[in-house]
Amino acid sequence: MKIKTEHQVPLSAAAMTVLKQAWGLRDGGEGLVFPSAMKKGRMLSDMSLGKLLKCVGLADRATVHGMRTGLRTWAEENTSADFAVKEMALSHRVGSQIERSYSRSVLLEKRARLMEAWDDFAPARKPARRMSCDFVLEPDDGCWRRLAICSC
Secondary structure, three states, rough: OOOOOOOOOOOHHHHHHHHHHHHHHHHOOOOOOOEEOOOOOOOOOOOOOHHHHHOOOOOOOOHHHHHHHHHHHHHHHOOOOOOOHHHHHHOOOOOHHOOOOOOOOOOHHHHHHHHHHHHHOOHHOOOOOOEEEEEEEEEEEEEEEEEEEOOO
């Protein structure tokens, strides 16, 4: 992170479900939820998500930072969350140094409500039709390939 301080992230119930599933899929007892596919015992690099976008053919239309922009824009247009809540959700500093010295809250509860609202909105959570899928992840020429076996 740019500001080099701890950033607590309140996760929605759906995000916790994903993390629990990912924890069950990890290889070995490394203690990492998202380990590097290339370097055993190491976490994903800061370039991994950008590479994933490239591997799935979205690099010309999306960026990792653009996803953060999407959250911020959605929150501005669709919620009544305070400016500070929206900015702190992205780990941005709010206010001057003097203001921050008197206001030390991280607004965790308010950010948790914002994340739940984002989860309710996120298009991926609203499939056009109900499907049941099993996923298998395999390395494929330096990219992870997700194989899905789905039934409607």
